[in-house]
Amino acid sequence: MNAARLNRWFGRGWLGAGFVFLYLPIVALVLYSFNDSPLPNVWRGFTLKWYAALPADSEMLAGLWLSLKIAFMTACGSVILGTLAAFTLVKYKRFMGRTLFSGMVNAPLVMPEVVIGLSLLLMLVSVQRAIGIPERGLMTIWFGHMLLGMAYATVVIQARLGDLNPQLEEAAMDLGAKPHQVFYLVTLPMITPSMLSAWLLTFTLSLDDVVLSAFLSGPGATTLPLVIFSRARLGLNPSVNAVATIIVVLVAIGVLIASYLIARSERQRTLEMAAANRA
Amino acid sequence: MLGRLRILFRGLARGRSAVIGVPYLWLLVFFLLPFLIVARISVSEMENVAFKDLITFKDGLLQLSLKFSGYRFIAEDSLYFDTYLRSLKYAGATTLLCLAIGYPFAYFMARARATVQPALLMLVMLPFWTSFLLRVYAWKGLLSENGWVESVIVGSGLDHWLVAAGLIEAPGRLMNTPFSLVLGMTYTYLPFMVLPLYANLAKMDLRLLEAAADLGATAWVAFWKITVPLSKAGIIAGSMLVFIPCVGEFVIPELLGGPSTLMIGRVMWDEFFSNNDWPMAASVAVVMVLLIIVPLAIFNKYQAESQEGRR
Numbered sequence: 001m002n003a004a005r006l007n008r009w010f011g012r013g014w015l016g017a018g019f020v021f022l023y024l025p026i027v028a029l030v031l032y033s034f035n036d037s038p039l040p041n042v043w044r045g046f047t048l049k050w051y052a053a054l055p056a057d058s059e060m061l062a063g064l065w066l067s068l069k070i071a072f073m074t075a076c077g078s079v080i081l082g083t084l085a086a087f088t089l090v091k092y093k094r095f096m097g098r099t100l101f102s103g104m105v106n107a108p109l110v111m112p113e114v115v116i117g118l119s120l121l122l123m124l125v126s127v128q129r130a131i132g133i134p135e136r137g138l139m140t141i142w143f144g145h146m147l148l149g150m151a152y153a154t155v156v157i158q159a160r161l162g163d164l165n166p167q168l169e170e171a172a173m174d175l176g177a178k179p180h181q182v183f184y185l186v187t188l189p190m191i192t193p194s195m196l197s198a199w200l201l202t203f204t205l206s207l208d209d210v211v212l213s214a215f216l217s218g219p220g221a222t223t224l225p226l227v228i229f230s231r232a233r234l235g236l237n238p239s240v241n242a243v244a245t246i247i248v249v250l251v252a253i254g255v256l257i258a259s260y261l262i263a264r265s266e267r268q269r270t271l272e273m274a275a276a277n278r279a
Numbered sequence: 280m281l282g283r284l285r286i287l288f289r290g291l292a293r294g295r296s297a298v299i300g301v302p303y304l305w306l307l308v309f310f311l312l313p314f315l316i317v318a319r320i321s322v323s324e325m326e327n328v329a330f331k332d333l334i335t336f337k338d339g340l341l342q343l344s345l346k347f348s349g350y351r352f353i354a355e356d357s358l359y360f361d362t363y364l365r366s367l368k369y370a371g372a373t374t375l376l377c378l379a380i381g382y383p384f385a386y387f388m389a390r391a392r393a394t395v396q397p398a399l400l401m402l403v404m405l406p407f408w409t410s411f412l413l414r415v416y417a418w419k420g421l422l423s424e425n426g427w428v429e430s431v432i433v434g435s436g437l438d439h440w441l442v443a444a445g446l447i448e449a450p451g452r453l454m455n456t457p458f459s460l461v462l463g464m465t466y467t468y469l470p471f472m473v474l475p476l477y478a479n480l481a482k483m484d485l486r487l488l489e490a491a492a493d494l495g496a497t498a499w500v501a502f503w504k505i506t507v508p509l510s511k512a513g514i515i516a517g518s519m520l521v522f523i524p525c526v527g528e529f530v531i532p533e534l535l536g537g538p539s540t541l542m543i544g545r546v547m548w549d550e551f552f553s554n555n556d557w558p559m560a561a562s563v564a565v566v567m568v569l570l571i572i573v574p575l576a577i578f579n580k581y582q583a584e585s586q587e588g589r590r
Contacts, residue, residue, distance in 0.1 A: 003498070011387035015399070018384045021466065022406050025417030028427060032420060041425040085302040095299055104306040110519075110575060112527020114544040115564045118551060119313035122320060122561070147309050150302070208410045210530050225412050232416040232534055236423065244413040251409045259401070 026248060033241035040236035050242040057239060063224035064243075067207055070138060070223065074145040074206035075199045081146065082153025082198055083191070089154070090161040108151040117215030120144050124216070136218030144212040149202035156201060160194035161187075190269075193262045200258055204251065321561035322346055349562030359546065359563070363570065366543040369457065370525035373464040377472040377521045378514065380465070385476035385513075386506070389483070400477070407470050415534050418463050422453045422535070429453055448539075455537025463535040464525050471524075472517040479513025480506070512581075519578045523571050543567055 032040065036047030054060065085105050092098075108116060124140055127133075134140060164187070172182045210225045217226065224243075231237045322345040353359040388399050406414060421428040432438050438450045446458035453459055483506065491501040529544035536542070543563065550560035 007498070011383075011390065014383050015387050015391070018380065018469075019402060021380075022403070022469065024427070025414050025421060025466070026406060026409065028421055029413060029417040039425075041420060041423060081302050081305055084298050088299045088302060092295065092299060097303070101299075101303055101306070104310050105302075108310060110523050110571065112524065112529075112544060112567060112571070114527055114529050114547055115317075115568055116313075118547065118560060118564050119317045120309070121551075122557070123313040123316050126316060143309060150305070204408055204410075208412060210412055225410070228412060228416070229530070229533075232412075232419065236420055240413070240416060244410070244416070247413065248409050252405070255405060255408050 029241055030245045030248060033238065033245040035238065035241075040238060050238045051246075053239060054242055059222070059227055060224070060239065060243060063222050063227040066138065066221060067224040070142050070145060071203045071206040073142050074149050075203035077142070077146045078149030078153040078202040079157075079195050079199050081150040082157050082202075083195060085150065085154040086158035086161050089158055105151060105154050108148050109155070113148075113209075113211040114215075116147065117144065117212045120147070120212070121215045136216060137221040140216040140218070141213050141221065141223065144216045145202075145206040145209060148209075148212065149205060152205060153195075153198035153202055156198040157191060157194050160191050164190055193265055196258065196262065200254070317561045317564055320557055321349055321565050323558055346558070349559050350566070352559070353562060353566055362541055362543050362546050363566070365541065366526050367570070369461055369464065369540070369542065370522050370528075372461050373468060373525050374472075374518050374522045376461065376465045377469050378518065381469055381472035381476060381517065382514070384469075385473045385480055388473070388477050389480035396481070403470050403473055403477075411467060412530060415463055415467060415531055418459070418466065419454065419534060422459050422462070454535070455540075457536075457540055460532055460536040460540045463531045464528060467531060468521040468525065471520040475516040475520065476510065476513040479510045479516075483509055515578060515581055519574065522574065526571060527567055 032043075033050055034046050034048070035043055036049065037044030085101075088095075089102055089105065120140075120143070124134070124136065168190075169182050169186055172186045173179075177185065208225060209223075210229050213223045213226055214229075217223065228240055228243065231240055324346050353363075388396065388403075391399060418428075420426050423429060432441075432453065433451050438447065438453065441447045441453075441458055442450055446461075447453060447456040487505050487509075488501050491505055492498070496504065527544050528542060529548065532540055532542045532545060544567075547560050547563040547567070550556050550563060
């Protein structure tokens with residue numbers, strides 16, 4: 001009995017220590033963004049001056065705007081490509097080169113980002129030499145992020161698609177629905193929560209990426225992580241803390257709202273299913 | 280002929296081909312082709328800014344010229360060899376640390392009350408959603424002079440132990456050392472270890488432990504003889520998810536590492552951007568991929584076997 005209680009407290013202690021480890025940097029980041037001191041690690045009272053300085057920081061603002069644009073485009077493109085790829089992997093068990101396809105879908109997940117960045121850049125340069133376009137910038141970063149985003153989106157959507165009850169689609173077909181109607185009326189509504197998760201995941205991945213952007217960006221196309229990275233390399237910088245705090249707060253709100261919405265729609269669906277089963 | 284083409288086009292126009300074709304083509308053009316270009320450049324001779332053709336047709340002779348000097352250089356030059364070894368070493372140390380911290384963490388999470396488990400899971404995932412770059416940057420603050428963690432470690436005299444272990448060079452200097460690098464990587468990749476382990480441990484049939492207790496095993500023996508072997512798939516999956524990205528890591532060594540912790544991602548970066556030696560950078564990249572493919576193949580083989588066993 002005593003041993004069991006000891007075990008329980010040890011478990012709680014370990015979990016607590018682990019969460020302190022996970023959250024300590026975030027707490028420090030937020031707290032020191034309000035620090036009124038030229039020395040970054042010495043606390044000298046509360047201030048908002050780092051936030052007040054942000055609207056004048058044109059480099060940071062331009063980076064943020066570019067990053068948001070790329071992240072939005074990446075998330076949309078990745079979800080479309082990811083849905084198609086997940087559909088292919090789940091529904092079509094036999095077609096030419098399926099092994100190659102499933103290998104290529106998952107490979108970007110385990111490839112080091114520096115290798116993906118280098119290979120895309122070398123191809124880009126070869127194409128540029130041949131036909132003169134494209135310039136490095138928003139478009140090239142977008143394509144690079146989409147390559148990675150598609151892999152993540154496929155994993156998320158594939159998991160959901162694999163769990164679906166095939167009888168629902170069969171029933172729709174028996175009732176005379178055409179294949180595209182089955183997709184839009186039956187399959188799509190059921191995988192929407194996972195598509196939403198995939199969208200959010202790829203959006204944050206793109207908003208956070210340093211390595212691919214560094215390889216694929218050109219003059220005048222500096223994303224927010226590249227700005228932060230170049231400042232962080234030089235040392236501690238309170239303006240980075242201020243930006244970090246804003247991002248942390250926005251992400252926390254976004255994730256909470258999204259998980260609430262997803263949980264609610266899941267619950268509603270289970271209720272509807274239960275009602276349908278009873279009837 | 281024309282008729283056959285028409286049938287082919289009619290087939291392509293059908294939904295199935297479009298669904299398969301679009302992502303397939305995308306991956307061929309933006310994943311496979313770039314990688315083949317890297318492989319080609321790694322064996323090419325560079326002339327000013329252009330590459331010589333690999334295959335030339337001269338005087339009725341078909342000539343294939345491959346230049347392996349990049350690979351020979353990697354094998355012979357100690358800089359590259361040591362850097363690869365160092366990358367593997369740090370990635371291995373990070374994996375072991377993540378396992379040591381993450382296994383008990385996932386275990387206690389899976390054994391917590393069922394009502395709090397979703398909240399715990401959410402808490403593990405939440406940092407993952409906030410910027411990874413900013414969380415690594417935060418460690419810079421925590422570990423540099425007067426930072427919270429630095430104060431605790433130096434205040435408690437733990438830094439002398441770290442010097443003795445060879446992780447830092449002098450007492451009181453924690454940043455830009457193997458210690459700060461491995462700490463940063465462990466921090467970043469810990470959720471990647473915890474999540475697969477949790478998924479595995481939460482599924483375990485607890486009646487097996489009861490049976491073991493009935494047969495006289497102590498909790499400790501039952502843990503090592505039943506829980507750990509059953510979670511082998513989770514351990515392997517988590518270790519792969521930590522080890523593989525750590526080998527090629529670029530951002531964390533840049534922010535938290537120092538001159539003594541040069542890793543292979545940075546070497547490749549320098550070959551490309553500073554030395555402009557594209558064939559060399561491509562060779563380094565190909566070797567990096569080969570290094571990663573070996574553990575991955577073992578992992579895949581193991582997974583295939585365990586799936587076979589389940590059937």
